[in-house]
Amino acid sequence: GAVVSQHPSRVICKSGTSVKIECRSLDFQATTMFWYRQFPKQSLMLMATSNEGSKATYEQGVEKDKFLINHASLTLSTLTVTSAHPEDSSFYICSAIITETQYFGPGTRLLVL
Amino acid sequence: QQQVKQSPQSLIVQKGGISIINCAYENTAFDYFPWYQQFPGKGPALLIAIRPDVSEKKEGRFTISFNKSAKQFSLHIMDSQPGDSATYFCAASMYTSGSRLTFGEGTQLTVNP
Numbered sequence: 001g002a003v004v005s006q007h008p009s010r011v012i013c014k015s016g017t018s019v020k021i022e023c024r025s026l027d028f029q030a031t032t033m034f035w036y037r038q039f040p041k042q043s044l045m046l047m048a049t050s051n052e053g054s055k056a057t058y059e060q061g062v063e064k065d066k067f068l069i070n071h072a073s074l075t076l077s078t079l080t081v082t083s084a085h086p087e088d089s090s091f092y093i094c095s096a097i098i099t100e101t102q103y104f105g106p107g108t109r110l111l112v113l
Numbered sequence: 114q115q116q117v118k119q120s121p122q123s124l125i126v127q128k129g130g131i132s133i134i135n136c137a138y139e140n141t142a143f144d145y146f147p148w149y150q151q152f153p154g155k156g157p158a159l160l161i162a163i164r165p166d167v168s169e170k171k172e173g174r175f176t177i178s179f180n181k182s183a184k185q186f187s188l189h190i191m192d193s194q195p196g197d198s199a200t201y202f203c204a205a206s207m208y209t210s211g212s213r214l215t216f217g218e219g220t221q222l223t224v225n226p
Contacts, residue, residue, distance in 0.1 A: 100212045104156035
Protein backbone atom coordinates (compact mmCIF):
# COMPACT_ATOMS: atom_id res chain seq x y z
CA GLY A 1 0.00 0.00 0.00
CA ALA A 2 0.89 3.66 -0.18
CA VAL A 3 3.26 5.02 2.46
CA VAL A 4 2.61 8.15 4.46
CA SER A 5 5.12 9.45 6.97
CA GLN A 6 4.83 11.97 9.79
CA HIS A 7 7.48 13.92 11.62
CA PRO A 8 8.03 14.14 14.49
CA SER A 9 6.56 10.99 15.99
CA ARG A 10 6.28 12.69 19.35
CA VAL A 11 6.91 16.18 20.63
CA ILE A 12 6.83 17.85 24.02
CA CYS A 13 6.55 21.61 24.16
CA LYS A 14 5.88 24.37 26.63
CA SER A 15 2.55 26.13 26.78
CA GLY A 16 2.45 29.14 24.46
CA THR A 17 4.89 27.81 21.89
CA SER A 18 4.09 26.64 18.35
CA VAL A 19 4.65 23.17 17.00
CA LYS A 20 4.86 22.07 13.37
CA ILE A 21 3.97 18.56 12.25
CA GLU A 22 4.87 17.33 8.78
CA CYS A 23 2.97 14.79 6.73
CA ARG A 24 4.56 13.33 3.60
CA SER A 25 3.35 10.93 0.96
CA LEU A 26 6.48 8.95 0.15
CA ASP A 27 5.64 7.03 -2.98
CA PHE A 28 2.78 8.94 -4.54
CA GLN A 29 1.51 12.44 -5.09
CA ALA A 30 -1.43 13.59 -3.04
CA THR A 31 -3.43 16.65 -3.98
CA THR A 32 -5.57 16.07 -0.92
CA MET A 33 -4.51 15.21 2.59
CA PHE A 34 -6.50 15.11 5.79
CA TRP A 35 -5.64 15.95 9.39
CA TYR A 36 -7.24 14.12 12.29
CA ARG A 37 -7.09 14.32 16.02
CA GLN A 38 -7.60 11.31 18.27
CA PHE A 39 -8.13 11.22 22.01
CA PRO A 40 -7.39 8.05 24.01
CA LYS A 41 -9.84 5.23 23.33
CA GLN A 42 -11.83 7.39 20.93
CA SER A 43 -12.38 7.48 17.22
CA LEU A 44 -10.64 9.78 14.78
CA MET A 45 -11.97 13.30 14.53
CA LEU A 46 -11.45 15.05 11.20
CA MET A 47 -9.96 18.50 11.70
CA ALA A 48 -9.41 19.71 8.18
CA THR A 49 -8.92 18.84 4.55
CA SER A 50 -5.66 20.03 3.06
CA ASN A 51 -5.60 20.77 -0.65
CA GLU A 52 -2.39 21.37 -2.55
CA GLY A 53 -2.11 24.96 -3.68
CA SER A 54 -5.24 26.21 -1.95
CA LYS A 55 -6.58 26.96 1.48
CA ALA A 56 -7.48 24.16 3.82
CA THR A 57 -11.10 23.40 4.60
CA TYR A 58 -11.72 23.19 8.33
CA GLU A 59 -14.41 21.18 10.07
CA GLN A 60 -16.94 22.96 12.20
CA GLY A 61 -15.53 23.88 15.59
CA VAL A 62 -11.87 23.70 14.56
CA GLU A 63 -10.05 27.00 14.96
CA LYS A 64 -8.23 27.70 11.73
CA ASP A 65 -6.05 30.37 13.31
CA LYS A 66 -4.87 27.90 15.89
CA PHE A 67 -4.33 24.94 13.60
CA LEU A 68 -2.55 26.31 10.54
CA ILE A 69 -2.37 23.98 7.58
CA ASN A 70 -0.12 24.41 4.58
CA HIS A 71 -0.04 22.07 1.59
CA ALA A 72 2.81 23.54 -0.40
CA SER A 73 3.61 20.54 -2.59
CA LEU A 74 2.01 17.33 -3.82
CA THR A 75 3.87 15.31 -1.21
CA LEU A 76 3.91 17.54 1.86
CA SER A 77 1.29 19.01 4.17
CA THR A 78 2.11 20.67 7.48
CA LEU A 79 0.00 21.30 10.56
CA THR A 80 1.16 24.02 12.91
CA VAL A 81 -0.39 24.19 16.34
CA THR A 82 0.03 27.82 17.34
CA SER A 83 0.25 29.01 20.93
CA ALA A 84 -0.22 25.47 22.15
CA HIS A 85 -1.95 24.83 25.46
CA PRO A 86 -2.26 21.64 27.53
CA GLU A 87 -5.72 20.97 26.09
CA ASP A 88 -4.10 20.69 22.64
CA SER A 89 -2.24 17.59 23.85
CA SER A 90 -3.43 14.76 21.64
CA PHE A 91 -2.53 12.27 18.93
CA TYR A 92 -2.51 13.95 15.52
CA ILE A 93 -2.75 11.79 12.44
CA CYS A 94 -2.64 12.73 8.78
CA SER A 95 -3.79 10.80 5.77
CA ALA A 96 -3.29 11.10 2.04
CA ILE A 97 -5.77 9.96 -0.52
CA ILE A 98 -5.41 7.94 -3.70
CA THR A 99 -8.69 7.89 -5.63
CA GLU A 100 -11.02 7.20 -2.70
CA THR A 101 -8.73 5.35 -0.33
CA GLN A 102 -7.10 7.14 2.58
CA TYR A 103 -3.69 5.97 3.76
CA PHE A 104 -2.72 7.11 7.21
CA GLY A 105 0.55 8.25 8.69
CA PRO A 106 1.90 6.78 11.94
CA GLY A 107 0.70 9.74 14.00
CA THR A 108 2.33 12.41 16.14
CA ARG A 109 1.92 12.46 19.89
CA LEU A 110 1.85 16.04 21.14
CA LEU A 111 2.24 16.82 24.82
CA VAL A 112 1.95 20.43 25.90
CA LEU A 113 3.27 21.18 29.38
CA GLN B 114 -27.47 11.22 8.72
CA GLN B 115 -23.70 11.26 8.46
CA GLN B 116 -23.21 8.86 11.36
CA VAL B 117 -21.80 5.39 11.27
CA LYS B 118 -22.73 3.25 14.25
CA GLN B 119 -20.33 0.48 15.25
CA SER B 120 -20.78 -2.40 17.66
CA PRO B 121 -19.66 -3.93 19.89
CA GLN B 122 -17.44 -1.44 21.69
CA SER B 123 -15.20 -4.26 22.85
CA LEU B 124 -14.90 -7.91 21.93
CA ILE B 125 -12.99 -10.81 23.45
CA VAL B 126 -12.43 -13.91 21.34
CA GLN B 127 -10.46 -17.08 21.83
CA LYS B 128 -7.62 -17.90 19.49
CA GLY B 129 -8.97 -19.64 16.42
CA GLY B 130 -12.43 -18.17 16.83
CA ILE B 131 -14.35 -15.81 14.58
CA SER B 132 -14.48 -12.10 15.40
CA ILE B 133 -17.48 -10.21 14.09
CA ILE B 134 -17.84 -6.43 14.16
CA ASN B 135 -20.92 -4.68 12.85
CA CYS B 136 -21.57 -1.24 11.45
CA ALA B 137 -24.71 0.56 10.36
CA TYR B 138 -25.07 3.74 8.37
CA GLU B 139 -27.91 6.07 7.43
CA ASN B 140 -26.71 8.04 4.44
CA THR B 141 -27.48 6.05 1.30
CA ALA B 142 -25.13 8.29 -0.67
CA PHE B 143 -22.11 6.59 0.93
CA ASP B 144 -20.33 4.63 -1.77
CA TYR B 145 -17.17 3.33 -0.16
CA PHE B 146 -16.80 1.37 3.06
CA PRO B 147 -13.29 0.67 4.40
CA TRP B 148 -12.17 -1.05 7.56
CA TYR B 149 -9.08 0.08 9.41
CA GLN B 150 -6.97 -1.65 12.06
CA GLN B 151 -5.15 0.44 14.63
CA PHE B 152 -2.56 -0.68 17.13
CA PRO B 153 -1.83 1.48 20.22
CA GLY B 154 0.27 4.51 19.37
CA LYS B 155 0.08 3.88 15.62
CA GLY B 156 -1.92 5.26 12.76
CA PRO B 157 -4.81 3.26 11.29
CA ALA B 158 -3.95 0.78 8.56
CA LEU B 159 -6.36 -0.11 5.77
CA LEU B 160 -7.52 -3.71 6.08
CA ILE B 161 -10.15 -4.18 3.44
CA ALA B 162 -12.79 -2.09 1.70
CA ILE B 163 -15.99 -2.66 -0.23
CA ARG B 164 -18.33 -0.80 -2.52
CA PRO B 165 -22.13 -1.19 -2.33
CA ASP B 166 -22.40 -3.06 -5.61
CA VAL B 167 -21.04 -6.25 -4.04
CA SER B 168 -22.36 -8.17 -1.05
CA GLU B 169 -19.13 -9.75 0.13
CA LYS B 170 -15.40 -9.32 -0.21
CA LYS B 171 -12.75 -11.60 1.17
CA GLU B 172 -9.05 -11.02 1.63
CA GLY B 173 -7.25 -13.75 3.48
CA ARG B 174 -8.82 -14.16 6.92
CA PHE B 175 -10.79 -10.92 6.61
CA THR B 176 -14.25 -10.74 5.04
CA ILE B 177 -16.64 -7.84 4.66
CA SER B 178 -20.32 -8.64 4.37
CA PHE B 179 -22.46 -5.84 2.98
CA ASN B 180 -26.26 -5.55 3.18
CA LYS B 181 -27.34 -2.55 1.14
CA SER B 182 -31.05 -2.80 1.93
CA ALA B 183 -30.37 -2.93 5.66
CA LYS B 184 -27.63 -0.31 5.41
CA GLN B 185 -25.30 -2.52 7.38
CA PHE B 186 -21.88 -4.00 6.88
CA SER B 187 -19.71 -6.21 9.00
CA LEU B 188 -16.13 -7.42 9.34
CA HIS B 189 -15.45 -11.08 9.99
CA ILE B 190 -12.02 -12.19 11.11
CA MET B 191 -11.63 -15.92 10.70
CA ASP B 192 -9.18 -17.96 12.76
CA SER B 193 -8.53 -14.97 15.02
CA GLN B 194 -5.00 -14.71 16.38
CA PRO B 195 -3.53 -12.84 19.36
CA GLY B 196 -1.74 -10.60 16.85
CA ASP B 197 -5.16 -9.43 15.65
CA SER B 198 -5.72 -7.75 19.02
CA ALA B 199 -6.20 -4.11 18.07
CA THR B 200 -8.88 -1.47 17.62
CA TYR B 201 -10.95 -1.78 14.46
CA PHE B 202 -12.77 1.11 12.84
CA CYS B 203 -15.37 0.94 10.13
CA ALA B 204 -15.84 3.99 7.96
CA ALA B 205 -17.87 5.30 5.06
CA SER B 206 -17.33 7.97 2.46
CA MET B 207 -18.81 9.58 -0.61
CA TYR B 208 -16.66 10.27 -3.64
CA THR B 209 -18.73 13.35 -4.41
CA SER B 210 -17.84 14.92 -1.06
CA GLY B 211 -14.12 14.53 -1.50
CA SER B 212 -14.03 11.06 0.05
CA ARG B 213 -14.07 12.46 3.58
CA LEU B 214 -14.34 9.51 5.92
CA THR B 215 -17.01 9.16 8.56
CA PHE B 216 -15.70 6.75 11.19
CA GLY B 217 -17.49 4.39 13.52
CA GLU B 218 -16.71 4.57 17.21
CA GLY B 219 -14.25 1.69 17.11
CA THR B 220 -14.13 -1.84 18.51
CA GLN B 221 -11.34 -2.99 20.78
CA LEU B 222 -10.66 -6.61 19.93
CA THR B 223 -8.77 -8.89 22.30
CA VAL B 224 -7.85 -12.37 21.13
CA ASN B 225 -6.85 -14.61 24.00
CA PRO B 226 -4.22 -17.29 23.39
